[in-house]
Amino acid sequence: MNWTDERVELLRKLWSEGLSASQIAAQLGGVSRNAVIGKVHRLKLSSRGRATAAPARQKKATTTQVTTATKTVSRPVTTTRTVTASIGATALQAQFEVEPVVRQYIRPVDNVVVPISRRLQLVQLNERTCKWPNGDPLSEDFSFCGNEAGESGPYCGYHSKVAFQPASERRRSR
Numbered sequence: 001m002n003w004t005d006e007r008v009e010l011l012r013k014l015w016s017e018g019l020s021a022s023q024i025a026a027q028l029g030g031v032s033r034n035a036v037i038g039k040v041h042r043l044k045l046s047s048r049g050r051a052t053a054a055p056a057r058q059k060k061a062t063t064t065q066v067t068t069a070t071k072t073v074s075r076p077v078t079t080t081r082t083v084t085a086s087i088g089a090t091a092l093q094a095q096f097e098v099e100p101v102v103r104q105y106i107r108p109v110d111n112v113v114v115p116i117s118r119r120l121q122l123v124q125l126n127e128r129t130c131k132w133p134n135g136d137p138l139s140e141d142f143s144f145c146g147n148e149a150g151e152s153g154p155y156c157g158y159h160s161k162v163a164f165q166p167a168s169e170r171r172r173s174r
Contacts, residue, residue: 003039011036015045115158118146130156132163 003011007028014024021036028036117134120143125131130145131154147156155163 008039008043011039012043012045015040115145115147115156117143119143120146130154130159132156132159 010028011024014027019027021033021040025031025033025036118129119134120129122144124146125144128149130147130149132145133142134144135142145156145159147158149156150160153160153164
């Protein structure tokens with residue numbers, strides 16, 4: 001199939017009207033969709049049919065109530081709603097709304113005392129100190145908890161409860 005000047009002009013006209021490559025191929029006859037796409041690229045015609053810049057994300061605050069063993073905790077949850085729109089002759093014009101994910105905030109039933117960190121450096125740690133990291137490892141003030149670790153692991157009692165959750169609680173929180 002040869003691309004004559006008339007066929008190229010018709011291609012430009014149909015492309016600017018927003019027809020898809022398949023529709024243009026059907027109107028031209030004797031040419032495939034891929035041939036139309038290739039010619040459009042070689043002619044460097046404007047690419048239309050791209051999604052527009054998504055509108056600014058809208059945030060609205062809601063309040064969620066979570067009931068634990070002894071307390072009900074209300075926490076604000078920020079939801080984001082994104083709607084995408086398309087321009088041109090696209091096969092599918094998608095519009096999505098993102099539903100907020102409900103997060104559970106589990107409060108412990110008994111009072112928990114968070115130990116004060118001893119802020120030890122790596123060279124100060126031994127087999128009896130808690131190795132829970134505090135802060136960003138790349139920053140100057142990075143340190144480790146350093147409190148007395150139990151014989152069962154590398155962390156103190158508090159950090160062991162944070163690091164190692166029973167399997168039943170992990171399944172429940174999903």
